Amino acid sequence: xxxxxxxxxxxRHHTLRTNRFEGIGDWLLExxxxxxxxxxxxxxxxxxxxxxxxxxxxxxxxK
Amino acid sequence: xxxxxRNSSSLVIDRLCNQTREEGLAVAxxxxxxxxxxxxxxxxxxxxxxxxxxxxGGIPKDxxxxxxxxxxxxxxxxxxxxxxxxxxxxxxxxxxxxxxxxALDECxxxxxxxxxxxxxxxxxxxxxxxxxxxxxPHVREAIHRYFTKAVGTPISxxxxxxxxxxxxxxxxxxxxxxxxxxxxxxxLRIIPxxxxxxxxxxxxxxxxxxx
Numbered sequence: 001x002x003x004x005x006x007x008x009x010x011x012r013h014h015t016l017r018t019n020r021f022e023g024i025g026d027w028l029l030e031x032x033x034x035x036x037x038x039x040x041x042x043x044x045x046x047x048x049x050x051x052x053x054x055x056x057x058x059x060x061x062x063k
Numbered sequence: 064x065x066x067x068x069r070n071s072s073s074l075v076i077d078r079l080c081n082q083t084r085e086e087g088l089a090v091a092x093x094x095x096x097x098x099x100x101x102x103x104x105x106x107x108x109x110x111x112x113x114x115x116x117x118x119x120g121g122i123p124k125d126x127x128x129x130x131x132x133x134x135x136x137x138x139x140x141x142x143x144x145x146x147x148x149x150x151x152x153x154x155x156x157x158x159x160x161x162x163x164x165x166a167l168d169e170c171x172x173x174x175x176x177x178x179x180x181x182x183x184x185x186x187x188x189x190x191x192x193x194x195x196x197x198x199x200p201h202v203r204e205a206i207h208r209y210f211t212k213a214v215g216t217p218i219s220x221x222x223x224x225x226x227x228x229x230x231x232x233x234x235x236x237x238x239x240x241x242x243x244x245x246x247x248x249x250x251l252r253i254i255p256x257x258x259x260x261x262x263x264x265x266x267x268x269x270x271x272x273x274x
Contacts, residue, residue, distance in 0.1 A: 001114050001117075001118065003130055003133065003138075003140065003141070004110040004111070004113050004114040004117070004141065004146070004149070005106075005107045005108075005109075005110025005111040005113070005114050006102060006107060007093065007099075007102060007103075007107050007108070007110070007111040008111075009091075009092050009093045009094060009111050009115065010115075012094045012096075013073060013076060013092065013094070016070075016072075016073040016094070017073050017077065020070055020073055020074070021070060021227070021228055021231060022227075022231075023223075023224075023227040024070050024224045024227055024228055025070040025071040025074055025218065025224060026074065027223075027224075028071045028074065028075070028216070028218060029074060029075070029078055031216060033214050033216045034075075034216075036214075037193060037195070037214060038079075038193070040159060040191055040193055043190040043191070044186050044187060044190035045212045046212065046214065047186040047190065047192060047193055047194050047210065047213075048186075048193075048194045048195075048196060048206065048210040048212075048213035048214065049193075049194070049195050049196070049213070049214050049215075049216070050196045050197070050198070050203065050206050050213050050214070050215045050216070051071060051072075051195070051196070051197045051215075051216055051217070051218040052197070052198060052199065052200040052202075052203060052215060052216075052217050052218065053071075053197060053198075053199065053217070053218040
């Protein structure tokens with residue numbers, strides 16, 4: 001499988017999951033934008049959901 | 064990327080992964096990292112997506128053959144057309160595929176168009192595929208070029224997020240004797256309010272936009 005890519009997204013996800021702050025950002029999963037995208041009824045036109053986050057209240061600042 | 068945005072990506076991935084068994088969907092993702100510019104080529108990005116999708120339900124015969132052939136040619140790595148072919152085969156075998164790419168802004172701007180173009184080609188062929196992207200607002204234009212009807216939603220730490228974070232840090236305080244109830248209450252009142260006000264000036268929390 002390394003033949004396909006040297007990147008290991010599973011490792012990164014595990015680290016982020018382990019250090020995740022519970023209860024932060026959960027509200028996204030309840031927005032209508034997320035639900036509609038997740039429902040997948042819109043075909044190719046609604047294939048993409050883009051979440052934009054400014055730097056500012058970043059991890060570095062809160063630590 | 065803000066704390067909340069990065070948290071959101073891993074939350075979305077987990078939410079989807081939890082539903083993979085019951086609904087037969089497949090999830091592939093990548094967290095971009097500004098320290099890994101050299102590795103974040105379109106080939107490696109699409110390869111990382113392919114790697115996660117081909118594993119589901121066994122490696123198809125034609126992919127095994129392509130690998131075998133490359134091995135015989137001295138370990139030649141696949142090129143983009145090879146990867147796109149592999150992805151097409153893998154996606155066609157799955158009921159629905161979700162692809163999540165976090166922090167697109169951490170790719171060099173010159174590296175962005177190719178992965179977006181490849182994702183667009185995937186969606187054109189498999190319209191049920193869903194793509195979740197995160198990044199600082201400036202990557203919106205690049206996304207819009209390939210997905211004119213992409214839905215955007217700003218992610219930022221709202222007051223509740225900040226309060227939850229502060230509560231967690233206070234609970235883990237290593238000098239708890241220096242804290243009393245009134246100080247704690249004051250911290251919990253002032254910090255979330257100040258930070259979220261500061262943030263609202265940059266990006267209105269309540270506006271959702273479609274472009």
